[in-house]
Amino acid sequence: MFKISEFSKLSQVPAKTLRFYDQLELLKPAYTDQQSGYRYYTSEQLLQLHRILAFKDLGFTLEQIRQLLHDNVSPAEIRGMFRLKQAEVQRLVQSEMERLTRIEARLHQIERGGGELPSHEVLVKRVAPIMVLSLRETTSRASIPGLFEEIDTYLQWAGVPQTAPHMVVWHSCLECESSINLEVACPIPHQVPDSARYRTNVLPEMTVASVTHISRPELESAVSVDLGSWIEMNGYRINDEVPSREIYTPMQEDGKQIYVTESQMPIITAGVAL
Structure with a gap:
């Protein structure tokens, strides 16, 4: 057996903590000398201590840990x-x-x-209507790469080769706080079967202020500053009737996947009624 000081050194857990675990009946010594009060532990108790520490590292309270240990989970x-x-x-x-x-x-x-001055070149262009397969969710940016993979799987099942870039359509959501109302879409050559989750629709024609840059779909980009400055300086307004879009084309650079991103903000000439 090991004295508490030895067991503390062996386990790298302070003796004070071991005494506290004894009081809580989380880890009772294998033997306690009734005369001296010295606590003694065995090497087998290291397994129980490691289990306690693992539970603790995972965020369980000491009371929860005691219940788990006593229930012999x-x-x-x-x-x-x-x-x-x-x-x-x-x-x-x-x-x-x-x-x-x-x-x-x-x-x-x-x-x-x-x-x-804006650090990215802003272009005005007319975007034609485009047929897409899409799914819509209220979620976070972090989920976008997974949604790309999900829609690719559905297209593969539908027999449509996924050769076009992915798109994200950003819908407004007045009630959303940390989440975002978005639509992940992929251009398709013909209609594919709809389901409860996927649907074929046509994104409308629109005039956009367009910026091409390098970004990742799960991370925010700083190009909004350039777009906003350019729109103000050039006598345009944002078209609230049409959601903005981003188009992500994956590329390999130094063995890492990056995305060439085109951010499209729908605009109208200032003074034009919607």
Whole structure:
């Protein structure tokens, strides 16, 4: 057996924490000397301690951990809990990474300051109507790559080769907070079977202010500053009747996938009634 100081050194858990776990009946010593009060542990108790620490790292409270240990939860049930908790932590990490990216993009916009000319070339063009297969969701930008893969799978099932770039149509959503009302679409040569999730529709013709840049669909881009400045300086207004679009064409650069992105903002001439 090991004295508490030895067990602490072996497990790299402070003796104070081990005494606290003893009080909570999370990890009782294998033997306690009634005269001296010294606590002694066995090497087998390291497994139980590691289980406690794993539960703790995954966010369970000490009370929850004690209940789990006392209920003698099976390894299969523990693995299931770990997977659920892991998914929760991954979502949290993804959310915080998205927040960090937004902060960095907005910091870049702030550092550019006012009065600076747009750094991207803006073009005005007429976009023709186009038939697409699409699915619409209220979600986050982080889900867009997965939605691209999902719609590709459906097109493959429908016998339509996916050769055209992916599109994202940004719909307004007054009630949305952190989520975004978007439509992932892919141009198709002919109509394919609709389902509860997918539908064939025609995106309308529109006049757009267009900017081509490098970006990733799951991350925000700073080109809105350039678009907004250009629209104001050139006597246009944003057409509220038509949602904006982005077209993503994947490319390989230095072994990494990047996206050549065309951002299309629908516009009308200032003073023209909608």
